[in-house]
Amino acid sequence: MSFIRTFSGDIDPEQLGFTYSHEHIICRPPYWVEKGADDLLLDDYEKSKADVADFQQLGGQSIVDATAIDYGRDVLGVAKLSEETGIQIVGTAGFNKSFLWDAKLTDSLHNIIGNYTTFGQWIEETSINDLTKHVITEVEEGLEGTRFKAGQVKFGTGYNRIIPLEEKTIRAVARAHHETKATVHSHTEAGTMALEQIEILQSEGVNLNYVSFGHMDRNPDPFYHEQVAKTGAFLSFDGIGKIKYYPESTRIDCILHLVDKGFEDQILVSGDTARKSYYKHYDHGLGLMYIIGKWVPRFIVEANERGYDGEALIQKFFVANPARCFAFKP
Template sequence: MSFIRTLDADIPKEQLGFTYSHEHIVCRPAYWAERGEDDLLLDDPEKSKRDVLDFKRHGGQAIVDATAIDYGRDVPAVHRIMKETGVRIVGTAGFNKSFLWNAKIKEELKPLIGNYNTYYEWIEAKSVNELADFVIREVEEGLEGTPFRAGQVKFGTGYNRITPLEEKTLRAVARAHHETKAPIHSHTEAGTMALEQIELLRSENVDLSFLSLGHMDRNPDPYYHEQIAKTGAYLSFDGIGKIKYAPESTRIHLILELVRKGYEDQILISGDTARKTYYKHYDYGLGLEYIIAKWVPRFVDEADRAGFDGRKLIEKFFVTNPANCFAFKR
C-alpha cells in the first residue's frame, strides 16, 4: 500500500497532483531572528497564503514544506493555509544543518524535547535512538504537539563536511524512516556531500529509492549528478529562479543531461522559496507562481527544441515523480 501523508490526512498518491517538492511557507528561524536577518523570516501567514493562492491559480495542487523543527516552523499557520487554499501540504520532521543549532529553543518546545537552551545542547545530549523516537512521534502523532503529522523526515549536512552531530541526526532520521516508512529528504549545503550522505544511509540499510537530495543545482556537475542517480535516489533541483547562483539555462541543461542518461524518473523541481524577497506578496519577488507560470513554459520549449517531449517531462517532474518519491510504502 502506498499513500502520501499530508498534514491532516493520508491520501492515495495518485491524488497528490502538481507538486513543488521543496518550499518554506511560514517559518521564523531562531538562528536568523537572533541575528536580525528579517529577510529570512516568513512571518506573515496572510502574505504566504496569497502566494500559495497564486500557485493554485496556475494549476498547482500540492507543496512539500521542508521546514524542520530547528528552522522555526509554525505548524498551525501552515495547516490553516492548507485548509483555506485547498492546496495539499506535506510537513517535515527531523533536522536541518548544524550551524543553525546554536539558536535558542523556543519555550513552547521545551516540554516536548527537554529543558535545553539550544538545539545543539539537545542533539548532543540525546542518543541516536532517543532522537529517532522524537522524529517517529512527529510522523505518527504530530508535529510539535499538534495533531498535524509529518509526511517526510529530514536531515542536513554542511558545506564539504559532515559533523559528528550531523551524522547523529542522519542516523536518527534513518532509524525513524525504518520505523515509519516515511520518505527521507536531505539538505546538502551547496550540493555537496551527497555521496557521503548516501554511504552513511547505506550503513543504516536504507533503500535509497526513499531518498531525495536537495539543492543539486547548487553543484552544477553532470558527472556528480549521474553518480548520485545511479544509486536510485531522487535529485531535487530546487533553486529555480535564483539567478544569483546560476542562470536557468544551467539548470535546464543539468536536468536534460540526466534525462538523456535515462534518469527522468528521479528528478524533482522546486524553488526553496525561503526569503521575503523571493515571495511576491512579501517583497515583490518572483513568488510561488514563477515556476509553474513562467519556468515550466520555458522548460517545455527548450526540451522540445532538444528533441524531448517537454510536456511529458513536466508531468514526470511535478506529478509522477513526487507521487512516487513522497509515498509511504508499506
C-alpha cells in the same frame, strides 16, 4: 497500499497532483531571528497565503513544506493555510544543518524536547535512539505536539563537511525511516556531500529509492549528479529562480543531461522559496507563481528544441515523480 501523508490526512499518491517538492511557507528560524535577518523570516500569514493562492490559480495542487523543527516551523499556521486554500501540504520531521543549532530553544519547544539551551545541546546530549523516537513521534502522532503529522523525514549537512552531530541526526532519521516508512529528504549545503551522506545511509541499510537529495542545482556537476542518480535516489533541483547562483540554462542543462542518461523518473523541481525577497506578496519577488507560470513553459520550449517531449517531462517532474517519492510504502 502506499499513501502520502498530508496535513489534511493520508491520501492516495494519485491525488497529490502538481507538486512543488521543497518550499518554506511560514517560518521564523530561531537562528535568523537572533541575527536580525528579517528577509529570512516568513512571518506574515496573509502574504504567504496570497503566494500559495497564486500557485493554486495556475494549477498547483500540493506543496512539500521542508521546514524542520530547527527552522522555526509554524505548524498550526501552515495547517490553517492548507485548510483555507485547499492546497495539500506535506510536513517534515527531522533536522536541518548544524550551524542553525546554535540558536536558543523557544519556550514552546522546551515543552516538546526538554529543558535544553540550544538545538545543538539537545542533539549532543540526546541518544540516537531518543532522537529517533522524536522523529517517529512527529510522523506517527504529530509535529510539535499537534495533530498534524509529518509526511517525510529530513537531515542536513554543512558545506563540504559532515560533523559528528550531523552524522548522528542522519542515523536517527534513517532509523525513523525504517520504523515509519516515511521518505527521507537530505539538505546538502550548496549541493555538496550527497555521496558521503549516501555512505552513511547505506551503512544504516536505507534503500536509496526512498531518498531525495536537495539543492542538486547548487552544484551543477553532471558527473556528480549521475553518481547520485545511479543509487536510485531522487535529485531535487530546488533553486529555480535564483539567478544569483546560476542561470536557468545551467539548471536545464543539468536536468536534461540526467534525462539523456535515463534518470528522468528521479528528478524533482521546486524553488526553496525561503526569503521575503523571493516572495511576490512579501517583497515583489518572483513568487510561488514563477515556476509553474514562467519556468515550466520555458523548460518545455527548450526540451522540445532538443528533441525531448517537454510536456511529458514536466508531468514526470511535478506529478508522477513526487507521487512516488513522497509515498509511504508499507
